[in-house]
Amino acid sequence: xxxxxxxxxxxxxxxxxxxxxxxxxxxxxxxxxxxxxxxxxxxxxxxxxxxxxxxxxxxxxxxxxxxxxxxxxxxxxxxxxxxxxxxxxxxxxxxxxxxxxxxxxxxxxxxxxxxxxxxxxxxxxxxxxxxxxxxxxxxxxxxxxxxxxxxxxxxxxxxxxxxxxxxxxxxx
Amino acid sequence: xxxxxxxxxxxxxxxxxxxxxxxxxxxxxxxxxxxxxxxxxxxxxxxxxxxxxxxxxxxxxxxxxxxxxxxxxxxxxxxxxxxxxxxxxxxxxxxxxxxxxxxxxxxxxxxxxxxxxxxxxxxxxxxxxxxxxxxxx
Numbered sequence: 001x002x003x004x005x006x007x008x009x010x011x012x013x014x015x016x017x018x019x020x021x022x023x024x025x026x027x028x029x030x031x032x033x034x035x036x037x038x039x040x041x042x043x044x045x046x047x048x049x050x051x052x053x054x055x056x057x058x059x060x061x062x063x064x065x066x067x068x069x070x071x072x073x074x075x076x077x078x079x080x081x082x083x084x085x086x087x088x089x090x091x092x093x094x095x096x097x098x099x100x101x102x103x104x105x106x107x108x109x110x111x112x113x114x115x116x117x118x119x120x121x122x123x124x125x126x127x128x129x130x131x132x133x134x135x136x137x138x139x140x141x142x143x144x145x146x147x148x149x150x151x152x153x154x155x156x157x158x159x160x161x162x163x164x165x166x167x168x169x170x171x172x
Numbered sequence: 173x174x175x176x177x178x179x180x181x182x183x184x185x186x187x188x189x190x191x192x193x194x195x196x197x198x199x200x201x202x203x204x205x206x207x208x209x210x211x212x213x214x215x216x217x218x219x220x221x222x223x224x225x226x227x228x229x230x231x232x233x234x235x236x237x238x239x240x241x242x243x244x245x246x247x248x249x250x251x252x253x254x255x256x257x258x259x260x261x262x263x264x265x266x267x268x269x270x271x272x273x274x275x276x277x278x279x280x281x282x283x284x285x286x287x288x289x290x291x292x293x294x295x296x297x298x299x300x301x302x303x304x305x306x307x308x309x
Binding site for chain 1 (some may be wrong): 222248
């Protein structure tokens, strides 16, 4: 294995190992109760439980669309991170959400995101929110993320150190 | 109750609007929404920036409230789709927003909303949304 592959694998392994902690380090994701349930290369899976205080329509008990926006935005970002070959800082450029059907009262919302293309400057992602399976889709998302090279101010070990910090791992 | 009072009454009993702590200042059919900063809104603790999903939720509520204010609806309009452009990093400070209803049809409404912080001329995010406004939708 070359040095490049080593570094590449190290980053992804770092994310896998810290997967349960990733969302907890994001205050808004933690506040809304997002749970990262799994990651693969270029993909991420999450769950959010129905909660009374997240309801957007008091008459129907449907969760507010803004909760799905936050969930899919966050999950697309995680999926893009798993696809990176080197640590980069990331900012959402734009996000489109299509609402297919309301989330049902009292039921968990599951979600998955996929980073389907990556360039030097941009990560392109898709995401789905659903009950149980993707057949019962609640919303879909398309998000583009601007990637910023951090090698100018963090190189080699520093970049990996930055990635560790991002994932809430104390340096060993 | 006039339309503004109906909107405020609706927001008062909407759990997610309360959870966000959303406030709105209504002058006739014009409205500015305010999202007083709370620590839980942070997305990136390292740079103390607001979560994009928080700004997005705030813009969506603002757009929804503006449609409600200008229509005769008895229930909140249902979002069909939204697109959010993130223009600048939003700091850990209060957010403000305004929405313009470009078209209010019998079934659909098309709305644009912008959120800003220190300077109105430097929006941190913009939203374009379509809502279903048919009562039987």
